[in-house]
């Protein structure tokens with residue numbers, strides 16, 4: 001069942017439409033500005049035209065941010081200075097509207113849905129009355145944040161000791177993410193944002209990025225929520241141990257070329273759902289704005305399953321985590337802003353939403369030289 005849904009989604013992901021891409025490039029060059037003067041905004045508008053298959057593309061609005069939350073067994077290795085229960089406490093904060101992503105989403109007109117993908121701490125007493133909804137199709141623009149429960153298991157295993165989850169659990173997570181993207185698109189959202197919450201998830205992200213890009217753990221493992229030098233060295237060592245364990249596992253079971261096995265072994269429950277969410281958005285040809293190192297790592301998984309998924313992605317920002325830049329380079333994506341953020345939750349992506357809309361508005365609304373009667377340069 002889940003295999004079928006994944007196969008169907010992967011089959012639906014197609015490259016950018018070359019005719020719409022060409023039309024958007026041509027139109028950008030006829031707008032009343034020097035060629036290329038709007039820089040990366042031009043690239044974004046062309047990318048979204050290719051995704052929509054029409055030039056100009058539709059306004060990427062309204063937007064919805066799905067914050068996927070889960071806990072990580074590798075937390076036991078002392079890779080984060082924060083206690084694990086902060087993951088659940090932050091879910092309560094998201095639902096009460098008090099987290100950074102809530103403030104930024106309110107300001108930028110994005111709806112927020114929180115997904116429990118596998119948090120260890122029981123949420124019951126922390127969830128406000130009426131906040132739980134059965135699925136994401138009822139999330140309203142301008143409405144209060146809601147919680148959707150898609151718990152595959154309560155917390156992943158410690159990746160430095162054993163696989164984070166089984167292949168079936170990784171598949172189940174991917175499928176939930178695909179389904180949630182479909183529900184939001186069905187509800188009328190025309191731009192999706194993937195956010196994350198999970199204490200210790202920068203460790204699993206570093207492991208995925210090292211594995212998918214072949215980069216040394218020292219280059220992709222960062223300070224996360226803020227650790228000192230000794231803890232950082234230890235964290236790099238933990239990622240190294242996880243990669244060595246995975247390499248031995250792949251040697252013995254022959255899964256070295258299987259992105260789902262890689263995800264199951266080194267990732268987290270939220271990485272699985274975020275990767276599915278990205279695949280789902282791409283299958284529906286709706287833009288997906290990426291946040292920091294967690295969504296970067298998840299996009300590597302998605303791109304290994306369906307390389308054309310990248311044509312649906314916009315890199316909202318570049319996080320201070322070093323692995324993020326490595327992931328973006330591997331994917332060929334240029335981040336829109338670099339504000340030295342290192343938060344996650346979808347915060348950097350939500351900040352970039354006005355820029356994504358501006359990119360499209362320019363292509364839709366600017367006058368051409370012909371229409372405005374402006375003389376073009378002579379050579």
Ligand SMILES: Cc1cc2ncn([C@H]3O[C@H](COP(=O)(O)O)[C@@H](O)[C@H]3O)c2cc1C
Pocket residue numbers: 079080081082086090196197198199200201202203223224225226343344345
């Ligand atoms: C209060 C608080 C709010 C957060 N919001 C996002 N994160 C971010 O930090 C965590 C990853 O960093 P590490 O791997 O170092 O634990 C994730 O939960 C991520 O979403 C937060 C972390 C904290 C402490």
Ligand SMILES: O=C(O)c1cccnc1
Pocket residue numbers: 202224225291292293294319320321324341342343344345
């Ligand atoms: O890159 C991110 O999004 C990030 C960085 C540090 C901690 N949590 C998330």
